[in-house]
Amino acid sequence: MQMQRESKIKIAIDNIKFPLLAIVFSFIIGAFFIIWTGNNPGVAYVELFSGSLGTVSRFGETMLKTTPLIFTGLAVGFGYRCGLFNIGVEGQYILGTVFTISAGWIFRDLPGSILPVVLLIAGALGGAIWAFIPGILKAKRGVNEVIITIMLNYTALYIANYVVRAVLNPSILQGTEKKAYSVMIPEQGRLTMLTEIMPSFGYSSVNTGIFIAIIMAIITWFILFKTTLGYEVRSVGFNPYASEYGGISIAKNITLAMVISGALAGLAGAVMITGLTYKVDMASGMPGYGFDGIAVALVGKNHPIGILASAFLFGILKNGERKMQIAGIPKEVIGIIQSIIIIFIAAEAIGSYWPAIKRKLTGKKEEEVKAS
Amino acid sequence: MSKKAVALMLVLLLVGMMFAGCAQKEEPAPAAPEATTEEPTAPEATTETPEPAEPMVMGMITDTGGLGDQSFNDSAWLGLEKVEQDFGIERQVLESQSADDYMPNLVSFAEEQVNLIYGVGFLFDESMKTVADKFPDQKFAIIDSSGLEKDNVAEIVFAENEGSFLVGVIAGLKTETNVIGFIGGMKFPLIEKFEYGFKAGVKSVNPDAEVIVNYADSFEDSAKGKEIALVQHQAGADVIFHAAGGVGAGLIEAAKEEGFWAIGVDQDQSHLAPENVLCSMMKRVDVGVYKVAQSVIDGTFESGTIVFDAKNDGVGYSDLAGNLTDDLKAAADKYLEAIKAGTFAVPATEAEFDAFVAPAL
Structure with missing residues (x-):
């Protein structure tokens, strides 16, 4: 028992060690880039952290930035556990927002005790339906999910724009002049702002969505590691053919993993709509949470608890970036730091393949030597 | 295995150092970066304006197009650059990555108590309404939107x-x-x-x-x-x-x-x-931005809609290449x-x- 515990802690430390190192190194390298742009890295990092954690209100804003990243990180991570690379989180997020806003209009007369729940379920449903398409295609026909999901991202974006313009526009439903955004979610369907409960959050728009995100992370962890479903999903991820030999259906689990991944992505959309924007804007580009989610999952090593931590880190970077920009440091610096973190994490993967690569290389050399 | 990875990181770090080191040598200008970043306002205030008073600060928030779009946002930024040259104000910019950034960006500038905040684009309207209520003493300007009906928001619209x-x-x-x-x-x-x-x-x-x-x-x-x-x-x-x-x-x-x-x-x-x-x-977004900035500097800032149309040369046509x-x-x-x-x-x-x-x- 004692030994088992120790080994568990050791595994945890082993897992955390590398991302932490990567983060420290990327900040050091980021400093050189800041010097290169003619700024003082000390000032920049002080601005970054004071801007994201300096006051309760700023901490609140960081939590707001963290909220969607937790969901999208979980979505990518869950898919990855089943060996799926879900690049479609972006599109599933968008469809989640569309479903949420539609439900908000259809059920606008429901009381405040039920409506938020209905909206969140609608959002999750939207994402799940959108993810079901690549899921079933992959499961039944072996179609590459990466290509399908990328395509579906654009389909989702244009569907959303069409719906906002021609179906859910206030000019059509409420007789106002034409707007570039949809109708609003009714007051009673909105999530509570934390500043209403704790005034010290000040002007921050952080809302109860952050708690939903944390709860979802715990639920995801439970599903993955404590249920049969999670065991099967992970098993297919490790080795699909061995799993099938052991009686686990590949098709079922791929579809299911994709749908759950999509539901998490759709939930991100629902939380952002009910918690922050209350409407869907016509957009000429992707919101970006899905792509950030890939990075979050990668840094969090596809583990729900790790994803919580890495989403928080990305939240700090994204929120602190504002103060850095005001201090005159180009916003691209934050992008550079994020990318370096990812490169380092990816470098670990290269590191773990290194012995095999070396064997191949040296093996070849030996053969050459023999041949000569 | 993990030793190798750490070694790889160290190599990358060294490469990064060389990169940064070279760049620094190439550019002698930022040799004193501390002085310029820590107190960027001090030298300007003493050399350019007659009074040693702190210069006014104006903040601009771009829409998701960001700076470098060769059109809308750049034009607004150009207008603010002209204000900087003519009146010695300090201009700051926040670029929005997505529509969810509009509100937090507005709040960030409002907390800094800058003299005027521009929201470039009509998509700012709902968030600006909310933030204008929270900060009644802060002056705002929005481009391409009207009908906000706030006492502290100037609306710049074009025909x-x-x-x-x-x-x-x-x-x-x-x-x-x-x-x-x-x-x-x-x-x-x-x-x-x-x-x-x-x-x-x-x-x-x-x-x-x-x-x-x-x-x-x-x-x-x-x-x-x-x-x-x-x-x-x-x-x-x-x-x-x-x-x-x-x-x-x-x-x-x-x-x-x-x-x-x-x-x-x-x-x-x-x-x-x-x-x-x-x-x-x-579409002279730069002129619109300039006019409102000027009104803040003169102390004649007024809320409500300012229309830029053919009459006041806010819109028109131009033919610098001489093809007409x-x-x-x-x-x-x-x-x-x-x-x-x-x-x-x-x-x-x-x-x-x-x-x-x-x-x-």
Whole structure:
């Protein structure tokens, strides 16, 4: 028992060690880039952290930035556990927002005790339906999910724009002049702002969505590691053919993993709509949470608890970036730091393949030597 | 295994150091970066303005197009640059990555208590309403939106339909195939003002001409702009106007390759292809930004809507490359004078366009 515990802690430390190192190194390298742009890295990092954690209100804003990243990180991570690379989180997020806003209009007369729940379920449903398409295609026909999901991202974006313009526009439903955004979610369907409960959050728009995100992370962890479903999903991820030999259906689990991944992505959309924007804007580009989610999952090593931590880190970077920009440091610096973190994490993967690569290389050399 | 990985990291770190080190040597200017970043206001205040008072700070928040879009955001930033030169203010910018950033960005500047905050784009309207209520003493300005009805928000709007009408007149007279193209960014009311103003201009001088209208659903995707332009050109269009920000770069490139006429928007875009940009419809966002900044500096800031139209040269057309013949200019100027005199109203919506009767001048 004692030994088992120790080994568990050791595994945890082993897992955390590398991302932490990567983060420290990327900040050091980021400093050189800041010097290169003619700024003082000390000032920049002080601005970054004071801007994201300096006051309760700023901490609140960081939590707001963290909220969607937790969901999208979980979505990518869950898919990855089943060996799926879900690049479609972006599109599933968008469809989640569309479903949420539609439900908000259809059920606008429901009381405040039920409506938020209905909206969140609608959002999750939207994402799940959108993810079901690549899921079933992959499961039944072996179609590459990466290509399908990328395509579906654009389909989702244009569907959303069409719906906002021609179906859910206030000019059509409420007789106002034409707007570039949809109708609003009714007051009673909105999530509570934390500043209403704790005034010290000040002007921050952080809302109860952050708690939903944390709860979802715990639920995801439970599903993955404590249920049969999670065991099967992970098993297919490790080795699909061995799993099938052991009686686990590949098709079922791929579809299911994709749908759950999509539901998490759709939930991100629902939380952002009910918690922050209350409407869907016509957009000429992707919101970006899905792509950030890939990075979050990668840094969090596809583990729900790790994803919580890495989403928080990305939240700090994204929120602190504002103060850095005001201090005159180009916003691209934050992008550079994020990318370096990812490169380092990816470098670990290269590191773990290194012995095999070396064997191949040296093996070849030996053969050459023999041949000569 | 993990030792190897750490070693790899150290190598990367060293490479990074060399990179940063070289860059520093190349550029001796930022040799004293600490001095410039820690107190950027101090030297300016003592050398440029007579009083050692702190300079005013004005903050601008871009929409998701960001700086470098060659059109809307850049034009606003240019206006603020002029304010900086003329009055010695300090300008700051926050670029929004997504629509969710609008509100937090507004709050960030408001907490800094800058003298004026610009929201570039009508998409800021809802968030600005909320933030303007939370910070009643903070002055705001929004571009392309009106009807916010706040005591601390100045609204800068443009009569894009009037400027588009003028280039429509030019296009209608210039076309030889009687087919003209229009590329819009996204189909919402603001861009429809361009579309219907332009169509009305064409209709006024050349009722037989057909206007092909396409929307790119983007303000950034120049490849798409090129594709649409080529399709329109194949359908016979020999003059194509765009109101699509960065998408227009693709149109101008197609015009250069295939040898037809493009009409630029927002700024004079003739420098992109002097031989193929016939003229540009001007929307002087920079002037709007400048005027409001000036009012804050003078202490005459007023809330409410400021309209920039043909009358006060807020919109118009420009031909820096000299591609317009005197006849074309004369025709456009004739309509310009009529619009200024209020002889007729230029349609801005589909309904107004349907009811529009070409004025006899």
